[in-house]
Amino acid sequence: MNQTRTLLFFALMFVAYLLWTEWEKDYGPQPAAPTPAAQTDAGKPNTDSSIPGAAVPAKVPGDSAAPAEEGKAELVTLSNDVLRLTIDTRGGSIVRSELLAYPNEPVTKKNPSPPPARLLDDEAAHFFAAQDGLVSNTGPAPDHRALFHAEKTQAALADGEKSVSIDLTWTDPSGLKVVKRYSLKRTDYVVDLDQRVENGTSTAWTGNAYHQLQRVPAEKVNWFKAYTDPAQHSFFGAAWYSPESKFESLPFLDFAKKPINRQITGGWISMLQHYFFVAWIPPADQSVNYSSTIVDPNSATPRYLVRAFGPTIQVAPGQAVDSVARLYIGPKLQGTLDVIAPGLELTSNYGWLTIIAQPLHWLLSQLHAISGNWGVAIILLVLLIKAALYKLTDAQFRSGARMRKLQPRVAALKERYGDDRMKMQQAMMELYKKEKVNPMAGCLPILITFPIFIGLLRVLSESIELRHAPFFGWIHDLSAPDPFYVLPVLYFLVTLLTQRMMPTAGMDPTQAKMMKVMPLIFGVFFAFFPSGLVLYWTVNGATSLLQQWWINRSVDRADIKAKTA
Known part of the structure; x- marks a missing residue:
């Protein structure tokens, strides 16, 4: 031969292979019609399916999903030497991330300083956000639409410092207080999140923490770009890991017919794209419910969502409890990811060719x-x-x-x-x-x-x-x-x-x-x-x-x- x-x-x-993938895009299963809106405790329909309990099963019945609080939100920034984050005080969500070590275009004589690559993005056409919050059926709780307050608008890692953090605070008239702290270490793409629940009420507070990724999929391209652009041949969708089943993935095309609904201990959930990915990593000893849904599937720009819904948190009156998680926002760097979490190197998604x-x-x-x-x-x-x-x-x-x-x-x-x-x-x-x-x-x-x-x-x-x-x-x-x-x-x-x-x-x-x-x-x-x-x-x-x-x-x-x- x-x-x-x-x-x-x-x-x-x-x-x-190319013909098959393009056929799937054009003639494969389309997103299903939206499911009937879930009912809240007050008996009113909850139309925001991005809130736990609206379209995805949650572990706490009757999640309270109040309308977004009134008030003006602002954007604050947190950065180290490799990552610059933009956080919206509306929900305390990370709405933009810039990878400072990875320019958006090749460095040339004509373009010596291209802008950094952006992964999370608040532009409507490329919307991609990392959201987190709390829900409770016994009292108030700030979800990812609640209005937080930040004492400063930016925090950057200074020379000689090993880490930097920024706090966002939410308070309720009842006496409940939640402080979100995002932290970054030097030369690290891992964001540490600490949600501290301080119960200043006279009754015990019970709730759950959740962490989710929500994004708009990439635009469809013509056949020529689909063939000539290497990024078009890379996996684009959700992926998660469990010690039992190892690495699993879900293309956006399959969100409607194969939704995730898994209880996993010691895993993580992510959204992948060419070269980069974002992943929520709960504590390894927590049993977490991983789920997925499509937000507004019949709209012109449906959003695809994956969520990690944590175990019950109980805070006695006058006490405080911390709920922690980690968020990876960065490149698919082989040889370093498994140190962060088991199986994270598999995000390169070589498929059946991994062994080679x-x-x-x-x-x-x-x-x-x-x-x-x-x-x-x-x-x-x-x-x-x-x-x-x-x-x-x-x-x-x-x-x-x-x-x-x-x-x-x-x-x-x-x-x-x-x-x-x-x-x-x-x-x-x-x-x-x-x-x-x-x-x-x-x-x-x-x-x-x-x-x-x-x-x-x-x-x-x-x-x-x-x-x-x-x-x-x-x-x-x-x-x-x-x-x-x-x-x-x-x-x-x-x-x-x-x-x-x-x-x-x-x-x-x-x-x-x-x-x-x-x-x-x-x-x-x-x-x-x-x-x-x-x-x-x-x-x-x-x-x-x-x-x-x-x-x-x-x-x-x-x-x-x-x-x-």
Whole structure:
């Protein structure tokens, strides 16, 4: 099996995958009609399904979901050296997050200081918020629509400090007081949340804390952008983890037909996108109800919501109780996430390729540590893989070289038997057997290299380390297509030369014509792939070409030596 046939197989599989995903977007199940509004204790319908108890089962019957408090809200900021958060005093929700270490665009001479990437966003078209609050059926409680007060409008990590925090306070005339404290540590994407309930009333207070993520899904794009934009091939939706079932995910398309409703201890819940994610991480010893719903599913901009609903909190009169949780807002940094919470590294969502992709990512990271350049690390990875598979590819190429030498004899058989395919195949098999040529010698390498290829595709597409990572010269971003198509052209030339060396004996005329245009097709096909992947496959093809040339030469020399002996 030659390289061109191998790539044809890869291309067909990849195109089939793209067609399936686009078909699901256009013709897959649509969100269901909204469910009847839940009834509150007062018997009035609760129409805000983003409030616990409105559309998602909660553990405390009769959740109180009062209308949003009147008053003017304001925005306050909290920042460390890698993260800048904007918090709305309406609900004390985090409505905007800027990742200071990750620019929105590649750094170039024309654009030396691009703005930081934004994950949480309060713009309507890209709405994405991390919300939290309290609910109670025994008294007042501030949900994520309550009006808090902040004593200061900004808090930034100063030089020499290890952490920074900001407090938001809500008080009720009855004497109940809740203080939300958000804290950030230096060089950390984890936000620590402490909701302190101070019961100044004469009766016990009972309630629950909840933490949720709510967002508007990405806009639909045309087929060309869906094919050429690597972000469109990344998973976009909700994901959660439990010690029993491990990592599970829910695309936005499935929110209506497969809603989450799980009781989990020691887990987390998140929303994923390309390169980045946000996750609520409750205390590991708490049994938490994880759920999902669609807010306003029939509107022009439905919002998708996932929630972690905590266990009952009891606060005696004159006492105070803290409810804590952590919120991760940041990149999919492999090698560090499992320290934060078990299974958090699985947010890279390699799927069934995890067993291949994770070792490849680790190896690529080690090569980068040696070379200091991700493009060079990719080249070194090619050489290591070629060395590991040398014995297999050697058998493949030697079989191809012997088949190429048999072309004149195969052509004679074809002329002898004409259109009698049965006799032609029998004669060819006898010839191969006599000359000790195995035409199936190339099948084993493809069974090994195909999972590696797909696994590497996932690594290069999902690895935040390669985002905006430069190579040399004109390539400023290995995760984006080559802007001048130099690598696709090089790959076209490599594939063209490879095709010239492959045996065509016994090949169907139609197939032979198709193989002649394959180099051009693959050149165009790879023109829109991430340049890191095209670099990998170009170097892989070049090394295979050199190996095939060397083996062809050694086979020819062996034949000449045998004839002169």
